[in-house]
Amino acid sequence: MIDLFYFVSPNARKIHMALEELDLPYAVRWVDITTGDQFAPQFLQVNPNGKIPAIVDHDGPGGAPVALFESAAILLYLAEKTGALLPDDPVARWEAICWTVWQVANQGPGLGQATHFLKYAPDGGHTDPYAQDRFRAEAGRVYRVLDERLAGREYLAGDMFSIADIACFPWTRLHRNHGVDVAEYPHVAAWSERIATRPSARAKIEDRRDEATKRFEYSAAQRAVLFPTAPEARS
Ligand SMILES: N[C@@H](CCC(=O)N[C@@H](CS)C(=O)NCC(=O)O)C(=O)O
Numbered sequence: 001m002i003d004l005f006y007f008v009s010p011n012a013r014k015i016h017m018a019l020e021e022l023d024l025p026y027a028v029r030w031v032d033i034t035t036g037d038q039f040a041p042q043f044l045q046v047n048p049n050g051k052i053p054a055i056v057d058h059d060g061p062g063g064a065p066v067a068l069f070e071s072a073a074i075l076l077y078l079a080e081k082t083g084a085l086l087p088d089d090p091v092a093r094w095e096a097i098c099w100t101v102w103q104v105a106n107q108g109p110g111l112g113q114a115t116h117f118l119k120y121a122p123d124g125g126h127t128d129p130y131a132q133d134r135f136r137a138e139a140g141r142v143y144r145v146l147d148e149r150l151a152g153r154e155y156l157a158g159d160m161f162s163i164a165d166i167a168c169f170p171w172t173r174l175h176r177n178h179g180v181d182v183a184e185y186p187h188v189a190a191w192s193e194r195i196a197t198r199p200s201a202r203a204k205i206e207d208r209r210d211e212a213t214k215r216f217e218y219s220a221a222q223r224a225v226l227f228p229t230a231p232e233a234r235s
Pocket residue numbers: 009010011012033038050051052053069070071072104108225226
């Protein structure tokens with residue numbers, strides 16, 4: 001059994017998709033990152049970085065429990081554990097790994113900042129046009145790079161659906177949040193629609209957020225937890 005430490009987010013959705021693709025048994029452990037569950041001592045033992053997703057595989061290497069964090073590491077772990085979702089051909093395999101790492105180093109951070117400054121920042125970010133312009137431009141770059149890679153390919157590593165596709169797909173479903181219309185990137189749009197038909201992409205986890213949080217109408221207290229602007233107080 002695998003514990004999936006989860007909140008509604010494209011990063012957590014990757015791991016949910018991978019577990020569904022691989023048909024591995026899992027239990028969802030809800031971590032409300034808007035109220036600070038990610039800083040609870042018990043959770044920090046699983047992920048000292050205080051972010052979801054994370055997993056505990058109770059049947060880890062040698063049959064012992066293992067805790068893992070960072071979505072790329074978790075995807076690689078699950079692929080290695082099952083011998084699936086990575087091509088056997090060494091070149092295609094390393095291509096899949098490159099695009100998985102690209103996602104966590106480029107697509108996730110760039111689109112995350114675009115979402116922040118275009119959608120969540122105070123006053124809708126209008127007080128900070130530099131940040132909005134900067135990350136709208138970075139979002140455009142990220143979609144262009146992905147589009148060029150997908151031209152003439154069904155999936156990021158070629159013919160085979162892999163963890164690289166699982167890593168990148170959930171973010172592209174949120175293109176409007178990035179100041180982007182995915183239709184302007186036709187290869188990304190077609191690939192994303194193809195993946196959206198997979199049962200793993202349609203699988204649902206109960207959304208335990210309240211209605212205001214679902215609309216991303218965060219209270220001052222939630223903003224202080226999620227978007228701190230002062231250095232951490234250390235005792
Ligand atoms: N590089 C990490 C990013 C994880 C991440 O940023 N998680 C966010 C949700 S998408 C989070 O837990 N935020 C809570 C916080 O920063 O306090 C990964 O790919 O797993």
